[in-house]
Each structure stands twice: as structure tokens, then as C-alpha cells.
Amino acid sequence: MNWFYSTIQAVLNGLLTGALYGLIAMGMALIFGVMRIVNFAHGAFLMLGMYATYVLFQTTGINPYYSFPLAGAVLFVIGYATYMGLLRPIRGQVDFMVILLTMGLSLIITDGVQLIFGADYHQISIPLLSKNIRLGSQISINAPWLVSFVIAAVLAAVLYFVVTHTMFGRAARAIAQNRYAAPLMGINVNQVQAVSFGIGSAAAGMAGALLLPVFYLFPDVGNQFKLKSFVMVVLGGMGSIQGAAIAGLVLGVVESLTSLYWGNEWALAVDFVIFILVLSLKPSGIFGSQRA
Amino acid sequence: MKRWYFILMGVFFLLALLVPLVVQSDYTLQILFRVFLFAALGLAWNLVGGYTGQLSLGHAAYFGVGAYSLALFSKAGVSPWVSVLLGIALAVISAAVIGSVSFRLRGPYFALCTIAFAEVLRLTAKNLPNLTGGDVGVQVPLLFPQSTTKAFYISGVLLTVIVLALTAWIEHSRFGYYLLAIREDEDAALAVGVNTARCKLWILLISAALTAIAGALYASLFLFIVPDQVLAMEISTEIAIVAMLGGAGTLIGPLVGSITLETASEIFKTFFKEANLLIYGVLIVVVVLFLPEGIVGTIANKLRVFKTAPIAPFATPEPPDPKEEARRAVISE
Amino acid sequence: MSLLETKSVSKRFGGLKAISDVSFTVRPGEMCFIVGPNGAGKTTLFNLITGVFHPDSGSIHFEGRPITNLSPDRAAKLGIGRTFQIVKPLRNLTVLENVMLGAFLRTSSPAKAEQEAIKVLKFLQMEKVLHLPARGMGLPMLKRLEIARALATKPKLVLLDEVVAGLPTSEAIQLALLLKRLPEWGISAIGGIEHVMQVVMRVADRVMVLDHGTVIAEGLPQEVVHLPVVIEAYLGSKYKEIVQ
Numbered sequence: 111m112n113w114f115y116s117t118i119q120a121v122l123n124g125l126l127t128g129a130l131y132g133l134i135a136m137g138m139a140l141i142f143g144v145m146r147i148v149n150f151a152h153g154a155f156l157m158l159g160m161y162a163t164y165v166l167f168q169t170t171g172i173n174p175y176y177s178f179p180l181a182g183a184v185l186f187v188i189g190y191a192t193y194m195g196l197l198r199p200i201r202g203q204v205d206f207m208v209i210l211l212t213m214g215l216s217l218i219i220t221d222g223v224q225l226i227f228g229a230d231y232h233q234i235s236i237p238l239l240s241k242n243i244r245l246g247s248q249i250s251i252n253a254p255w256l257v258s259f260v261i262a263a264v265l266a267a268v269l270y271f272v273v274t275h276t277m278f279g280r281a282a283r284a285i286a287q288n289r290y291a292a293p294l295m296g297i298n299v300n301q302v303q304a305v306s307f308g309i310g311s312a313a314a315g316m317a318g319a320l321l322l323p324v325f326y327l328f329p330d331v332g333n334q335f336k337l338k339s340f341v342m343v344v345l346g347g348m349g350s351i352q353g354a355a356i357a358g359l360v361l362g363v364v365e366s367l368t369s370l371y372w373g374n375e376w377a378l379a380v381d382f383v384i385f386i387l388v389l390s391l392k393p394s395g396i397f398g399s400q401r402a
Numbered sequence: 403m404k405r406w407y408f409i410l411m412g413v414f415f416l417l418a419l420l421v422p423l424v425v426q427s428d429y430t431l432q433i434l435f436r437v438f439l440f441a442a443l444g445l446a447w448n449l450v451g452g453y454t455g456q457l458s459l460g461h462a463a464y465f466g467v468g469a470y471s472l473a474l475f476s477k478a479g480v481s482p483w484v485s486v487l488l489g490i491a492l493a494v495i496s497a498a499v500i501g502s503v504s505f506r507l508r509g510p511y512f513a514l515c516t517i518a519f520a521e522v523l524r525l526t527a528k529n530l531p532n533l534t535g536g537d538v539g540v541q542v543p544l545l546f547p548q549s550t551t552k553a554f555y556i557s558g559v560l561l562t563v564i565v566l567a568l569t570a571w572i573e574h575s576r577f578g579y580y581l582l583a584i585r586e587d588e589d590a591a592l593a594v595g596v597n598t599a600r601c602k603l604w605i606l607l608i609s610a611a612l613t614a615i616a617g618a619l620y621a622s623l624f625l626f627i628v629p630d631q632v633l634a635m636e637i638s639t640e641i642a643i644v645a646m647l648g649g650a651g652t653l654i655g656p657l658v659g660s661i662t663l664e665t666a667s668e669i670f671k672t673f674f675k676e677a678n679l680l681i682y683g684v685l686i687v688v689v690v691l692f693l694p695e696g697i698v699g700t701i702a703n704k705l706r707v708f709k710t711a712p713i714a715p716f717a718t719p720e721p722p723d724p725k726e727e728a729r730r731a732v733i734s735e
Numbered sequence: 736m737s738l739l740e741t742k743s744v745s746k747r748f749g750g751l752k753a754i755s756d757v758s759f760t761v762r763p764g765e766m767c768f769i770v771g772p773n774g775a776g777k778t779t780l781f782n783l784i785t786g787v788f789h790p791d792s793g794s795i796h797f798e799g800r801p802i803t804n805l806s807p808d809r810a811a812k813l814g815i816g817r818t819f820q821i822v823k824p825l826r827n828l829t830v831l832e833n834v835m836l837g838a839f840l841r842t843s844s845p846a847k848a849e850q851e852a853i854k855v856l857k858f859l860q861m862e863k864v865l866h867l868p869a870r871g872m873g874l875p876m877l878k879r880l881e882i883a884r885a886l887a888t889k890p891k892l893v894l895l896d897e898v899v900a901g902l903p904t905s906e907a908i909q910l911a912l913l914l915k916r917l918p919e920w921g922i923s924a925i926g927g928i929e930h931v932m933q934v935v936m937r938v939a940d941r942v943m944v945l946d947h948g949t950v951i952a953e954g955l956p957q958e959v960v961h962l963p964v965v966i967e968a969y970l971g972s973k974y975k976e977i978v979q
Contacts (some may be wrong), residue, residue, distance in 0.1 A: 148510040199691060205510040206457040210646065211690040213639060225677055290664030337521070340514050379525035382518040389515050390503050576843045583836050586825035593785065593819070594888050595811035595840040651827075 115248035120366040126255040130261040130317055130360020133344035134335055135354035136269055137313030143286045143349020144306040144347055147197060148205065152213035152339055153312050153332025154219040159185050159315025160331065161223060163322050169235055174234075175257050178319035182312040189311025193304040217338075222328040232327040239323060258320040265316060266355050269309070281304050286349055334378065341385040347395030356396065403723030407414045411566070411654075422552045431551045433622065437664045438471035438558035439616055444644035444656025445565040446612035449605050452650035453569075453578065455585025456602060458504065459638050460516030461613055463500065463523050466633035470527065470534060473542045482543045486618045493608050493614035496523075501606040505599065511629040519541060524633035538656040542621040554623045561619065562657065565612055569653055571609065581605060585651075613641075647689050649696025658697050736799060738763045738892055738923055739815075744793035746783055753779040755948040756793070761892065761925055764918045768926045768935050770957070771945035772969050777927035778820055780945070781894045785817050786810040798876065798891070806869040811840060816890030818881035820897040820927075824869035831865045833880055837887030841887065855887045859913065875906050882914075886922070893917070899934050907931055911938045930969075932960065944968065 138152050149155075159181035163174045196215065200207055241253035273279035281302045285292040293299050318332075325331065342361055346353025364384065365377040372380075388395060418438070425431055451457045471489030476482050496519075504515040527534045534540060546553035554646070572578040583591035584598050591598050621627045640663075648659025666685065670678040693700055739761040746754040748963075754776045761767050769777050774902060780845035782788045786807040794803045797813055825833050835845070842848055856865060859879045864872070869880060878898060885893050895914070899907035911934040917924050928935055935942060935956055942959045944952040946968040947971075952959050959965060 146509070148514065196687070196691070200694075202692060203690075204457070206513060207690050209510060209696060210514055210642070211460070211687055214686030214690065215681040217686065218680050221677060221683065222678035225680065337517075340517075344511070344514070373529075375529045376525070379529065381524055382522045382525070385518045386503060386515065386522070389507060389511060389518075393507065393511070429834060574845060576839045576845065576848070579832070579836055579839055579845075579848075582832075583825055586827060587823045589787070589807075589821070590823040590825065590884075591836070592787075593811055593817050593823075594837045594884060595808045596836075597808050635785035 116365070116370060119249050120370040121363050122249065122251060123255070124363030124366030125359055126251065126259045126362070127366065129259040129266070130271060130320060130358075131342060131362050132358020133262045133266055133320075134314055134317045135339045135346065135358045136266055137310035137317075138339040139310075139343045139346065139349055139351050139354035140269070140273070140282070141307055141310035142343055143351070144282045145197075145285075145303050145350075146205065147208050147307075148212070148340070149307075149310070150209055150336065151192070151216040151219060152212075152311070153334070153336025154216040155185050155189065155311045155314075155332070156318040156321070156335050157223065157329065157332035158188065158219065159318030160322050160325075160327055161227065161318075162315070162326055163319040164232060164234065167322070169369070173236055173238075174319050174322045175238075175254075175261065178261065178316045181315040181319035183383040184264040185315025186312040188315075190304045190308035192311070193307035194300075196385070197307070198304075212289040212359035216332075220329050220332070229329060234322060234327075236323055244299060252324075254323045261320055262317070265313070269313065270351060272309075278302065278305065289345075330366050337378070337387070338381055341381045344385055344393075345388050345395055347397035350395065350397040353395055353397030415559060415563055419556065422555060425452065428551045431555045432623070433668060435551070435555045435558045436557070437660050439620060440640065440644050440664065441660035442558065442565050442656045443613060443616050444648065444660055445562065445569055445634045445643045446609045446616070447641045448645045448650060448652075448656050449569060449581075450602075450609045452652070452655070453572070454581040454602060454605050454643055456606070457505075457513055457642070458516040458517070458606075459513045459635070459642060460500065460520035461609075461641050462633050462635060462637040463496055463516075463520040464610040464613035465617035465620070465637055465641075466523060466527070466629070467493045467496055469542070469618030469632040470540070470625050471614070472618040472621055473540045474534065476543045477540065482545050482622075485543075486545070486615065489614045489618050490611045492628040493527070493610040493617075497604040497606045497610035498603065498615070501585060501603045505602045505606075508638065513717065520633060520635065521636060524629045527633055530724070534629070537628060537630070539626050542625050542627055543734065544625065545619070545622040551623070552617060557619055561612075563614060566653070566657070568608075568612075573653060577601070577604075592712075596632035643686060643689070646696055647685075649698035649702070652696065652698045652702065655696050662726075736763075737761065737796075738765075738798060739925075740796045741784070742781075742794045742796075744780075744783060744795060746779060746788060746789045746790050753948050754783065754790070757945070757948070757950055758793075759943055759950065761923060763891075763923055765913065766918065766924050766926070766940045767939055768928055768939040768942045769945055770928055770935060770942055770959075772930075774947075775945040775968075776948040777945060778896055778946075779928060781817060781896050781925075783896060784810070785815055811888055811890075814889075814891035815894065816885035816888050816892070817894040818878075818885050818896055818898055820900070822874070822877045822881050824872070824877050824880055826870040827868065829866050829868055830861065830872075830876075830880055830883075833869055834883045836885045837884040840888040852883075852887055855883045858886070859883050875902050875910075877881070878902065879910070882910075886920075890922060892923045892925065895924055897927055899928070899931050904931075904933065907934055908937065910934075914938060936960075 134156060138149060139277050141147055141149055162184050163177055166172055166177050166180065167174060192215065196211060197208065200211060238253050238257065242250045243253060243256065244250045255264035273282060281297045284295060285295055285299055285302055338361060342354050342357040345360065361381060364380060368377050368380045404626055421434065422431065447458065468489040471492050472482060472485045474483035475488050500516065500519045504512050507515055528537055530536065531538065544550065580591065580596045580601050582595055584601060588598050589614055617632060621632060644659040644663055645656045647663055648657065649655025670681045695703060737760040742758050744754055744757045757780060770779065771777055784791050784806040786809065789804050794801060795816060796802065802810060802813065825836065831849065831852055832853055835848040838848040840849035842851065856862060860865065861879055861883065864876060878914060882895065882898060899910055914924065915938045941955045941957045943950055944959055944965050951968060952962050952965050
């Protein structure tokens with residue numbers, strides 16, 4: 111019966127990881143939904159959040175599970191500035207140009223960090239890391255992951271609330287539905303878009319902070335998360351925040367099971383296969399409102 | 403094509419072919435080989451990206467298929483040049499699969515889908531070491547046993563000439579007009595009888611075949627390949643940047659782009675050794691912000707050299723129609 | 736024999752029934768106009784005929800052959816040309832190149848396509864702008880460009896969607912008189928028009944009135960325009976009483 115418990119364990123781990131994935135994806139989904147921008151620097155932003163939290167930890171010893179809002183604030187500012195300074199000027203251009211621009215930005219950020227911190231891998235150690243919660247004799251949950259799950263879930267709920275119940279959220283949704291009618295309703299489109307970009311980037315930054323205790327830190331760490339975010343945003347449905355969150359959980363579980371039965375190295379490949387399948391069969395994703 | 407333009411090109415390539423008589427250094431010839439190889443790659447990409455407006459970020463797939471076909475078929479006993487032909491065939495098949503899925507997608511989804519396919523190939527190559535050597539890599543036979551680097555350089559120049567000539571020929575044919583129409587407005591193209599799906603597929607097949615040849619050449623020069631080298635997204639990006647920097651949708655843009663990028667790259671590597679990626683990133687950002695038509699495109703527009711309209715396919719599209727926007731889904735009808 | 740025939744064609748988008756049980760015929764040499772207030776379904780009908788959408792029910796025949804589920808490029812090859820209500824010029828090409836695109840349907844030689852395109856552009860009095868880029872041209876010229884490109888495909892039937900909308904009246908009438916000559920070239924036409932009635936009166940052989948996706952009147956222009964049901968569709972029931 112060992113495989114049964116291994117599977118359950120994998121599913122559980124997948125859900126825990128998936129919450130973090132979902133948070134990252136929600137950030138990207140918000141940006142994509144409001145502005146149809148595919149941000150290739152999303153991973154780099156996550157990495158910045160991770161490094162910022164790392165530096166804070168090394169200098170002051172503050173636990174990432176307390177300092178993550180700071181990462182969020184820093185990335186909000188960076189995201190807002192990126193939109194206003196780099197993306198707004200090329201608003202009218204083809205999507206491809208935005209992709210290229212954010213790719214260039216990603217290179218700049220990643221290489222910049224490497225110049226400052228070096229390419230070495232870093233890791234932090236907090237007491238919580240060694241605590242495990244046992245569920246029965248065969249299943250255990252690693253405590254940090256549980257904490258990050260809870261925090262990510264709360265942040266996701268907050269984001270959802272902001273998007274559905276605040277004036278800002280309403281404005282953002284209005285722009286997402288019809289970019290041309292929105293200004294006619296008195297919405298300051300540029301401001302809302304810049305703030306949305308900031309919030310989306312902040313989500314990535316905070317996810318980075320939450321990731322720090324359980325992951326290696328190195329300049330290119332954001333790359334895999336960026337690629338996975340694309341998959342999740344498409345899987346969840348264009349610009350749908352709830353969809354991205356659910357897709358995060360789904361992807362986490364799928365990857366976990368893939369690692370268990372086929373090996374770690376196939377996880378990313380499976381992600382992309384899912385991506386291609388969704389685009390071929392139901393491009394509007396799980397929660398997509400468009401005709402498939 | 404204007405007479406003087408043709409002559410200028412002829413002189414340029416004649417001089418290029420004579421370079422090995424003057425340049426003896428293997429290192430320099432390798433760099434020059436890279437210039438022409440990426441010119442050819444950029445030109446091949448330009449057919450799909452520049453003229454047809456389908457901006458692929460997954461051309462590394464075809465590059466890698468060409469490279470790995472040469473390596474793996476030769477390992478199985480097939481002669482090297484036949485392996486290259488097989489590589490072309492496989493690349494064309496890959497393009498048919500990738501195209502039929504991706505071309506139904508609009509906007510950023512198309513680019514993302516091409517990335518996905520290339521990544522699946524890369525990861526598959528990494529994870530099947532018994533087949534491909536995995537991350538350890540696989541040996542590649544020499545295509546030119548004699549005077550190697552010189553021969554590779556010449557082959558690079560020749561490949562560039564071939565792709566350039568092909569592009570010029572397409573540019574002046576009905577097919578070329580159809581490609582431009584697809585880029586400018588696919589619905590208008592359909593309304594005048596253009597089978598847009600078939601045209602897009604055909605040009606991708608041609609582009610993939612040429613890219614595969616370049617992949618095989620590249621692999622053969624280095625004698626050893628790994629997935630993270632020939633199937634990497636970095637290759638796809640560099641190909642696209644070369645074309646965009648020089649001017650997507652122009653005839654010689656990618657050639658100019660490659661010369662510029664490779665020269666700049668060498669300078670960066672010499673003076674800013676560790677920061678060269680950062681400078682590369684800055685270059686990309688600068689091109690997008692200030693030179694969206696590319697070098698050749700910007701010059702052509704300023705001088706109105708060509709009889710045709712301004713070459714600015716990616717600079718400022720017209721504001722979309724709100725009703726059209728509402729109708730637009732992820733895929734086309 | 737009818738050139739184009741639609742039988743009980745219907746199309747809905749989600750909850751909206753855009754076209755409801757529409758049947759009509761166009762005979763060779765005719766200039767028909769489909770008239771109706773905004774949202775009546777004219778463009779949807781054109782999209783159904785040219786294959787951009789496919790009807791949920793009903794059938795469409797062209798020269799006796801069923802074309803109900805054809806793709807737009809096949810419809811064009813069969814001889815159905817169209818212009819778009821929101822003009823779709825190929826902005827980075829010149830006027831001449833735009834029209835050559837249409838001519839390429841019937842020839843693969845760029846030289847012949849150029850000749851054909853110049854002929855069509857001369858008919859539409861556009862010789863002066865042959866080599867200008869389509870980007871940045873004014874609307875009247877762009878509307879003519881739409882027509883020229885469609886005519887270059889040598890269609891048997893051309894669908895002109897709101898081809899004079901947005902033009903100053905003098906320009907609209909000038910264009911209309913040009914279009915009246917289409918039957919001389921063997922081209923029949925269906926025009927879709929919202930309100931430029933002067934054009935309809937001058938040019939149309941027959942008129943069909945659409946409102947909310949259904950046909951509410953059909954016949955000669957002079958007759959149809961006075962029908963109470965038509966006036967009600969445009970102006971509301973208040974005015975129907977005034978006419979009566």
C-alpha cells in the first residue's frame with residue numbers, strides 16, 4: 111500500500127507548493143487581464159523579492175514569514191515604475207514588442223543581480239525548517255510549507271477581495287473588459303494599469319520571500335516560475351484571477367505526481383505539454399469566458 | 403529589385419567570400435562564421451516573423467532538430483550530409499505540427515506556444531540521455547574534413563546568400579504579397595481569397611528547413627552539442643533580435659542586424675566581460691523603445707529609398723476597433 | 736436563375752438572435768440594397784454570406800451551388816467580393832499594392848496584377864494616389880480603396896457594407912453613381928446601408944429592410960421607404976402615426 115501513501119503525500123505537497131504557484135500566477139493574471147501584457151520579467155521580480163528578503167534576513171535576522179510584506183512593497187514600486195517608464199510608452203505596439211521589452215528587462219535585472227551578489231547559490235536556515243507535522247504514520251507536512259500555504263492563501267483571498275469589492279478592482283475589471291470604454295467612465299486608465307502592474311509584481315515579490323526558506327537562491331531562480339506562470343495563466347483562463355489560483359494548485363499537484371512517478375526532470379516538460387494541450391483544445395482555459 | 407542594389411549585394415558577398423584569403427586567424431573566422439550564420443537564421447526567421455507577422459520565439463526548435471539530427475543519425479551510421487537532409491525533413495515535420503497548433507492563436511499566445519514547443523523539445527532532449535546523450539551531450543561529425551573553419555565560414559556565407567535570394571524572390575511574387583497581407587490584416591486577406599492558413603504553414607516550413615541547415619552547420623563546427631546550447635530559448639531570442647534590430651520585414655535587415663549584434667557582442671565581451679548579458683538586455687530595451695523598425699527600417703523610412711510604403715510593421719498599429727476587440731478571442735474564427 | 740439565394744437563414748450569438756429566418760434572392764445584374772437601422776443585422780448577414788460566420792440554420796446558395804459553410808477565401812474564389820464596414824486597408828502597403836492583392840486572385844503574375852489594379856483604380860478615379868501608402872489616407876479614399884480591392888478580384892457579386900457611411904453627401908453621391916455602373920462590368924451588388932437614403936434612391940433596383948434581424952419589408956425603393964412599418968423601425972411608432 112506504499113504507493114497509496116506516497117501518492118497522498120505527493121498530492122499534499124503539490125497543494126502546498128501549488129498555493130505559492132497560484133500566488134505568482136495570480137499576479138501575472140492580473141497584469142495580463144487588465145493590460146494584456148505578458149510580463150517576461152515576472153520571474154525576475156520574484157527573484158528580486160527573494161534577494162531583498164535574503165539581505166534583510168542576513169542583516170537583521172527577521173524571519174521571511176514576517177518580512178514578506180516588505181518584499182511586496184518594494185516590488186510594487188518597481189512594478190509601478192516599470193509600467194510607467196517602460197511599458198506605457200510602447201502601449202500602442204504589437205504584443206511581441208512588449209514581450210521583447212520585458213525579456214530585455216529580465217536580462218538586465220538578472221545579470222545586474224549576478225554582478226552584485228555573484229552567481230553562487232544561497233540558502234537560509236530558520237528553526238521552523240526542521241519541524242514536521244505528522245498526519246498518521248505515513249504522511250507528514252513540512253512546517254514552512256504549511257506556513258507559506260496559509261500566507262499565500264490569505265494573500266490570494268485579499269487580492270481576490272481587492273479585485274471584486276473595491277473601486278480600484280472595479281476599475282481594473284472595467285479596463286480588462288473594454289479598454290476603450292473605460293476612460294469614458296471616468297477611469298484614469300494609466301493610473302489603474304500602473305497600480306495593477308505594481309500589485310501583480312508585488313505578488314511575485316512576496317512569493318519570492320515565502321520561497322526563500324525552502325528554496326535555493328540564485329540569480330536565475332525566477333526563470334522556472336515565470337515559465338510556469340504562463341502555463342497557469344493559460345490553464346486558468348485569460349486574465350482570470352480565480353482561474354490562476356486554481357491552476358496553481360492543479361499544477362502543483364500535477365508536478366508533484368509527475369516527480370513521484372516519472373522523476374523530477376519531467377515536471378517542467380509536463381507543464382508545457384499541458385500548456386500546449388490547453389491552447390489546442392480549450393484556449394479559453396478552465397474559467398475562460400470566451401468561446402473555446 | 404533595383405540594379406544598383408543588386409550590384410552592391412553582389413560585391414559585398416564576393417568580398418565576403420574572399421575574406422579567408424586575408425584572415426588566417428581561426429578565432430576571427432569563427433566569429434565571422436557566427437555573423438553569417440545568424441544572418442541566415444535571422445533571414446529565415448524574417449520570412450515568418452517580418453513578412454508574415456507571425457512572431458515566433460521558438461525557432462530554436464528547428465535549429466536544435468537540425469543539430470541533433472546530424473549528430474544522432476550519424477551516430478547510427480548514416481552519412482553526415484544525408485543526416486542533414488533528414489534533419490531538414492524532421493524540422494519540416496516539426497514545423498507542420500507546431501504551426502498547425504500555434505497559428506490558430508492570436509497575439510501573445512502564439513509566441514508563448516512556440517516557446518512551449520521548443521522547451522518541450524529541449525527538456526525531452528535533456529531527459530532521454532540514452533537517446534540524445536542528455537546533458538552530457540553528443541558528438542557531431544565534421545561536415546567539412548578539410549580546412550575546417552574556413553569551410554564553415556564559406557558555407558555560412560553561401561547559406562546567407564541562398565536565404566537572401568529566396569527572400570528577394572518571394573518578396574516579388576504573389577506569395578510574398580499574400581504574406582504581407584496576412585501580416586497587415588488577415589481578415590482582409592481572406593476576403594480577397596488568400597488561404598491564410600496554408601500560406602502561414604508553407605512559409606513556416608520553408609523557414610524551419612533553412613533554420614535546420616544552420617543548426618547542423620553550427621553543431622558540426624563545435625563538434626559537440628548539449629540541449630541547453632542548441633535548443634535554448636536564448637537561441638530563439640537571439641534570432642528574433644537579430645531580425646528586429648536590423649529591421650523585420652526588410653530584405654537586408656537581418657544581415658545588418660547580425661553584423662551589428664555580433665560586433666557589439668564581441669565588444670561587450672571584451673570590455674564588460676561579466677556584464678555582457680546586462681548590456682545585451684539594455685540593447686533589447688533600447689531597440690524596442692527607440693528603434694522598433696530596426697536599423698534598416700528606420701533608415702528606409704527616413705530616406706524613402708524604396709518605392710514601397712514605409713516599412714514599419716511593428717511601430718504603431720492603428721487603434722483597434724472596439725467592436726473588433728470585443729469579438730477577438732484567444733483564437734481566430 | 737438567381738445569383739445569390741438565402742433561405743431561412745438564422746444566426747444567434749449567445750443570447751442575441753442577430754439574424755432570424757431571413758430569405759432573399761439577388762438576380763444577376765441587380766443592385767440590391769439591404770437597409771436597416773443600426774444593429775439590424777446587415778453586417779452579420781454579409782458575414783454569413785461571405786463565410787466569416789456560418790448560419791445556425793438555413794442555407795445559402797450562390798449560382799445554384801450551396802455555400803452555407805464555406806470559408807471566406809473560398810467564397811472570394813467563387814466570385815463573392817466584399818468591403819468591410821470598418822475599412823481594412825493594408826496600411827504598410829501602397830494603394831496600388833493594396834489593390835494588386837485583390838487582382839492576384841485571378842493571376843499569379845505581379846505585372847498583370849499591377850495592370851489590372853491600375854484599371855480598377857482608374858475606374859474609381861484614384862490615379863493620383865497610386866503610390867501613396869495606405870496609412871494616413873482620408874476616409875473617402877480608404878472607402879474607395881476597399882471597393883477597388885474587392886473589384887480587382889473580378890467578383891460576380893460584391894457586398895458593399897456601409898460603403899458611403901461617414902462620407903460627405905456630395906462624395907457619397909459621386910461614389911454611388913460610379914457604383915451604379917457596376918452592372919456594365921458584369922458585377923451585381925448588394926449594398927448595406929443605414930441611412931444615406933439619397934444613395935439608395937438613386938442606385939437601388941430593389942430594397943430589403945431589416946430590423947432586429949428580420950425582414951420587415953421588400954420592394955422598390957420608392958415604395959418601401961414610405962411604408963409605416965419601415966418608418967416605425969427607424970424613427971419609432973410616434974412618427975408612424977404622423978405619416979398616416
